[in-house]
Amino acid sequence: MNVLIIQPGFPVEIPYFVRGLSQAGARVLGVGDTPQRSLPRVAKQGLSAYLQVGNLWNAGKLIDALRRWDLPLKLHRVECLWEAAMELTAEVRVAFGLPGLDPDQTQLFRDKDAMRNALDRAGIRNPRHARAASDGEILAAAAKVGFPLIVKPVAGAGSANTYKLGDERELRSLLPRLRGVAEVVVEEFISGTEYTFDTVCAGGEILFHNVELYRPDMLSARSREDVSPQTISLRDLSASHFQRARAMSEQVIAALGYRTGYTHMEWFHTPDDEVVFGEIAARPPGGCSGELANRTCDFDVYRAWGNALVRGHLRQQVERRYNVAMVFKRAQGHGRIQRIEGLRAIERRLGPSLLRHELLPIGARRRNWKQTLISDGYVMLRHPQLDKTLALADEVADTLQLYAG
Ligand SMILES: Nc1ncnc2c1ncn2[C@@H]1O[C@H](COP(=O)(O)OP(=O)(O)OP(=O)(O)O)[C@@H](O)[C@H]1O
Numbered sequence: 001m002n003v004l005i006i007q008p009g010f011p012v013e014i015p016y017f018v019r020g021l022s023q024a025g026a027r028v029l030g031v032g033d034t035p036q037r038s039l040p041r042v043a044k045q046g047l048s049a050y051l052q053v054g055n056l057w058n059a060g061k062l063i064d065a066l067r068r069w070d071l072p073l074k075l076h077r078v079e080c081l082w083e084a085a086m087e088l089t090a091e092v093r094v095a096f097g098l099p100g101l102d103p104d105q106t107q108l109f110r111d112k113d114a115m116r117n118a119l120d121r122a123g124i125r126n127p128r129h130a131r132a133a134s135d136g137e138i139l140a141a142a143a144k145v146g147f148p149l150i151v152k153p154v155a156g157a158g159s160a161n162t163y164k165l166g167d168e169r170e171l172r173s174l175l176p177r178l179r180g181v182a183e184v185v186v187e188e189f190i191s192g193t194e195y196t197f198d199t200v201c202a203g204g205e206i207l208f209h210n211v212e213l214y215r216p217d218m219l220s221a222r223s224r225e226d227v228s229p230q231t232i233s234l235r236d237l238s239a240s241h242f243q244r245a246r247a248m249s250e251q252v253i254a255a256l257g258y259r260t261g262y263t264h265m266e267w268f269h270t271p272d273d274e275v276v277f278g279e280i281a282a283r284p285p286g287g288c289s290g291e292l293a294n295r296t297c298d299f300d301v302y303r304a305w306g307n308a309l310v311r312g313h314l315r316q317q318v319e320r321r322y323n324v325a326m327v328f329k330r331a332q333g334h335g336r337i338q339r340i341e342g343l344r345a346i347e348r349r350l351g352p353s354l355l356r357h358e359l360l361p362i363g364a365r366r367r368n369w370k371q372t373l374i375s376d377g378y379v380m381l382r383h384p385q386l387d388k389t390l391a392l393a394d395e396v397a398d399t400l401q402l403y404a405g
């Protein structure tokens with residue numbers, strides 16, 4: 001099977017998918033706007049050929065360049081694991097008559113209101129919602145949806161410009177800030193615990209799934225600098241709400257016509273035991289989630305994805321062995337990292353539960369925590385028992401401190 005990957009070096013996890021696909025037996029081709037020599041080593045290892053184009057974002061020019069590419073082979077699939085290039089990829093698929101999401105289907109994953117309309121029709125429990133493009137429309141949508149509510153961009157990512165509003169006064173005072181966003185969706189606020197439901201699918205069937213708990217919910221993690229956000233990949237998914245989330249995810253995949261590849265869903269479990277859909281992306285989750293899945297099951301999800309594409313099955317039994325916690329750290333203060341406290345104590349305390357850590361070194365400039373969940377570094381740990389995993393993750397959050405100045 002010959003598979004073209006658009007932008008095979010970005011985001012950071014994608015090179016592992018390129019390698020996994022080639023290990024599954026595919027011939028992997030890449031097209032992107034960076035020079036071949038600057039691709040990450042792992043991506044280069046997996047690629048049979050690479051085409052650099054001057055303008056990746058003009059679909060017509062990209063398709064022409066691919067047609068002129070002197071390759072003595074036929075393409076079977078084109079894939080993209082990067083949210084920003086989903087529409088572009090769909091256009092390439094249509095031009096070459098390849099299977100996978102077409103431009104109309106892609107919209108259902110990119111436009112949060114269109115996504116909800118399609119899922120409402122399938123009878124899935126969504127938050128109430130309405131789209132709005134002006135102050136008046138936002139107020140009318142709020143009257144329809146009710147408070148508390150969420151306002152967010154129709155095509156949002158990374159919780160940017162996403163707000164929880166308690167009443168009309170709060171909403172009115174936010175309106176000037178929302179004028180920079182072309183179109184928003186106003187949604188019923190769902191309180192509860194937020195989880196992911198991530199899948200590897202083939203032919204519309206879920207072959208592998210992984211669930212992560214967000215601690216705290218993603219909006220709080222993205223809007224409060226003082227928290228150390230945690231993502232916990234869960235071992236035991238036997239509880240009823242996880243089983244209902246699986247059933248809901250199957251319905252979502254069927255309703256949106258998704259067939260083969262990686263999906264990343266988010267959902268809520270409410271205090272009155274309801275399971276409510278959040279959103280779906282037709283790509284893997286970020287924030288080292290591939291590694292979290294691997295460490296949960298001691299397997300290789302990148303290769304599993306490759307096998308799903310090439311063979312339609314995983315070629316292995318998957319056993320869930322650990323809870324894996326990722327604790328993201330933000331330094332106190334601005335500028336460059338000056339000192340790190342508590343790391344030795346954490347290493348001693350965690351012992352074999354510590355998988356690895358990657359913190360910015362002394363002297364490095366702080367990252368923008370609003371733009372990257374990775375923040376100024378992270379610690380990854382695992383334990384077979386969930387209560388112990390959560391306690392260790394909290395210890396890391398409380399004891400390990402980075403100071404900048
Ligand atoms: N209706 C809702 N009720 C409660 N919380 C919500 C709702 N909609 C969004 N949120 C919160 O805001 C976060 C961001 O919203 P959403 O996932 O829709 O957008 P996003 O920007 O695509 O997210 P990301 O790229 O971070 O996954 C959610 O993870 C959740 O914490």
Ligand SMILES: [Mg+2]
Nearest residue numbers: 158218266279
């Ligand atoms: Mg989201």
